[in-house]
Structure formats: structure tokens, C-alpha cells
Amino acid sequence: MSSTDTPVAGFEDVVGRYVNLRSSGRDQRIYFEEAGSGPALLCLHTAGADSRQFRHLLNDPEITGRFRVVAFDLPWHGRSFPPEGWWEEEYLLTADAYVAIVRDLAAALNMEQPTVIGCSMAGSLVLELARRHADEIGAVIGLSGALKVNGRFQDWSLRPDVNAQQSVPTWTSSLMAPQSPEVSRREVWWIYSQGGPGIYRGDTYFYSQDLDLRGRGHEIDTTACKVYLLTGEYDHACTPADTADAIAGIPGAKGGAMKDIGHFPMAENYPLFKTYLLPILAELHADATGNDLDSLALEGTRNA
Template sequence: MPQPDVYLEPITGRYVRFTSQDVTYRVYFEEAGSGPVILGLHTAGADSRQFRHMLADEDLTSRFRVVVFDLPWHGKSLPPAGWWKDEYLLTTDVYASLVEDFCAALELETPIVVGCSMAGSLAIELARRSPDRWRAVLGLSGAMKVEGRFHDWPVRTDLNAQQIVPTWTHSLMSPHSPEESRREVWWIYSQGGPGIYRGDTYFYAQDFDLRETASTIDTARCPVYLLTGEYDHACTPEDTEQAIAAIPGARGGRMPGIGHFPMAENYPLFRTFLTPVLDEIISKATTV
């Protein structure tokens, strides 16, 4: 007899092997739904579990195919062969190439990129670097330049990074977001590999800088939307508003009542901001 409380979520998980910049990766991804593709990109030191609410949103997946993946070194994606020979420091070119080559491997045609935190900034770079590859980009907590997130303390041997990193990032969330969801974000962050959060923030706070080139982004070719929660103090709403002002035609602003991890810390609230953006993107695409 089937159990009355059993629910099998319509989410498929698989691995794909591909090469990016002469390095071969085995990457884990999940997907659900059908229609235009939404590509979800997770935050620094975390993994694609942050998008589980989007994957399980039947209203969303009835309209879109949602695809999310774990970057190498993250979640279920192991590091590439010989990973121990070099320090892990994510760079802009490696990161952007990984996303582009993952999409090529899965033959994802002009996805809508939804990236958060470091991926929110990368979304802007993707629009600048390869605008015709994307239907649009939506950067959450994205800016032209973020300061102060790269530190050596996550790799100190006298500190427990699996407790300190998630606790540090926990402060970026809204106190009004549901406690269960905030603790889930903490839990995911507690499971990162040694030095991986630090290596990701090297991209976010050291290598990445679009202040000189943001004005060259062509939003007629790739629409750019930027949204940041009002409680975010890593990438502040003011940081995002500066990016919107610098990118001709960019849209967005601050999200009241939410923090740095909108799709994970309070999905029902985030959905009220996400849906109008997606509706506008699809509307623009059908009128071109």
C-alpha cells in the first residue's frame, strides 16, 4: 500500500562530463520542468541545493525548464584530477568559461541566467562577455565590484571553518526570513570543502571588477536585471543600484524584507520579485 504522505518530487539529477579550458570535469546537475531554460547559479562555497524550491515550484516548472548545477569542488561535483597540486582560487575567466561550457555540453539554448552572490556578479559579466548566448540575466546580490569578502581565516588550522563560515554568512540574511530556511542555508554552508569558500570569494572580491566596462554592456542584446535584498551587507542595495545606473537599460533595485540568499532563505517572498521579471523577459522575447 502506498504511503499517503509520500511525494516524489519531479526533479532529475545526473552527471555530465565536459572540458573547459583544457580541464575535464564531471559535474552534477538537476533539472525540472519544460520550456525556456532558467539556469540557476549558486553562491560562493555552497551548491545547487539553494535552488531546490525553484525546482519544486510546479507553477514555475510548468512554464520553464529549471537547470542548476554544482560547480566543480562544490556539492556533488568533485574537483578535477590533480586538484591538490594547486591552490583553489576561482578567476573570472575560469568561472565564466565553466558556465558557458556547461551550457554547451547540455545544448542549452539562450537560457535565462539567475545567479546569486558571486554568481549575481558573474551574471553581469556573462552579459558583457557573451550577450547573444543568454535570453537575459538576473543577478541577485550582484555588483560591479564587491569589497571585503576575501580572507585567510577560513583556512586557519586553529579555526573550524565548517562552523565559522556558515555563521558568518548567516548574518547576511533577513531576520524576518523563516528560521527553518535560514538554518538550511547555514547547513549547506557547513558542508563546503576546505578552502573552497575562500577560493570563491577570491573571484567575488579580488579578481572581478566591472567598474570600467559595465557601461559597454548591450542590454538590447541581453537584458540585465539586478535585485538585492535590503538586509544584504556583503553586496548592499546601494552597490547594486550603482551597477544599474552604470549599465544602460539595466532594471531592478532592492527587495524589501529579504537578505543575501533570496531563493533559499525565503522563496515565497522572492517569488513575488522573480515572477514579474520572468514575465517581462518572456514578453520581450515574444515581441522581438
């Protein structure tokens, strides 16, 4: 092979590891990836998917130069196995178990006052984290999150005559904006095609059945834990109106709709999503470090 034919090795700064911890009375082996240093930014993936959705954020030196970015796979997802005895139970994610694993993971990785960013079911979960544990969380950023989301918990993906590895990713792909790059939309589809049997359905149990914060937004203390909510205008699972209702119901919450983007902003169109994220991170970094980071705000950045 000539020198011109030799592939060039390009190593990313992202490091992947496993951590063993106990959560909700069960031993868990959790896969996580991290990059950067500074105040912690803990990233939570969507229902039925895994932390690969945050690969662009993990590889963005403008972010990792100021934050320690961590993304992990929930138990039953991605590279995290289910706990022992999983074959004896139906997988249904609950708010208690979800809150517990996020707190236990943060503690195991020595995160103090992390900013927690989550999308879809995790966009709603961060509100419950803020409600229950505002003293432990520095801030939350909910993407496609609301006080209540209906209609996502369905049984059809369990039918033996339905190929869930194609039908689930195709169903969820309708939530993305047509303007988002095809290569990114296809990547979201691919990640969804690899979920375990019944896992997407089990996640949506939490999203549509177990969690209901309607009428409880006032219980979230945004003076102790800042709340930001952003939803893409093409999202028809958690609509911009759903998120607007949440913002109105949580005193001190900030955010709004993102133009030209859908349900998976950090994965389907990261460059556009970044223009909405940077002003929030600039504000949070200034709060955490006392330094004004105007350099984080790109020219032309849109404020949510």
C-alpha cells in the same frame, strides 16, 4: 506495521544527473538538477555552497510549467568533484574559468539563449557573462550582484584552529533578514557547513579580487542581453547601494532593492523572493514565446 504507520512516498519532479565535459582544458564531471520545460533558466549558486539553494525554484510548478529550470554544482562544490590533480594546487576561482564552465555546461545541455540567474558571486558573474557573451545569453538576473564587491576574500577560514564548517556558515548567516523563516535560514547554514576546505575562500577570490567591472558597465549591451539586478535590504556584503550603482552604470539595466529579505533570497525566503521574480520571468517568457503571460504576475506582486 499498520497502514496508518506506513510512510507516504512523495516523489519530486526534479531529476538529478551527471554530465561529463571539458572546460578550461580539464575534464569535469558536473552534477546538475532540472525540472520543467520551455525557455532555459540556468541557476548559479553562491560562493562555497551548491545548487541545493535553488530547490524551491526547481519544485515550483508555476515556474517549471513555463521554463526549463537547471541548477548545477560548480567543480569543487556539492556533488561535483574537483578535477584530477586538485590536491596539487590552491583553489582560486577566476572570471575566465567561471565564465567558461557556465558556457560549457549550457552548451552540453543544449541551452539556446538561456536566462542565467545567479546569486552573490554569481550575481556579479552574470554581468561578466552579459558583457562578454551577450549574443549567447538571453538575459541575466543578478541577485546580490554588483560591479565590484570588496572585503570578502579572507584567510581566516584556512587556520587550523578555526572550525570552518561552523565559522563560515555562521559568518554568512548574518547576511540574512531576521524576517526570513528560521527553517530556511538554518538550511542555508547547513549547506554552507558542508563546503570543502578552502572552497569558500577560493570563491571569494573571484568575487572580491579578480572581478572588477567598475567603469565598464557601458560595455554591457542590454538590447542584446537584458539585465535585472535585485538585492535584499538586509544584505551587508553586496548592499542595495552597490547594486544601485551597478544599475546606474549599465545603460538599460533594471531592478532595485527587495524589502524584508537578505543575501540569499531564493533560499532564505522563497515565497517573498518569488513576488519579485515573477514579473521579470513574465516579461522574459513573453519575449521568448510571444505570449503575454499575465497569469505569471501574482496579485500584490511588487515590481522591483
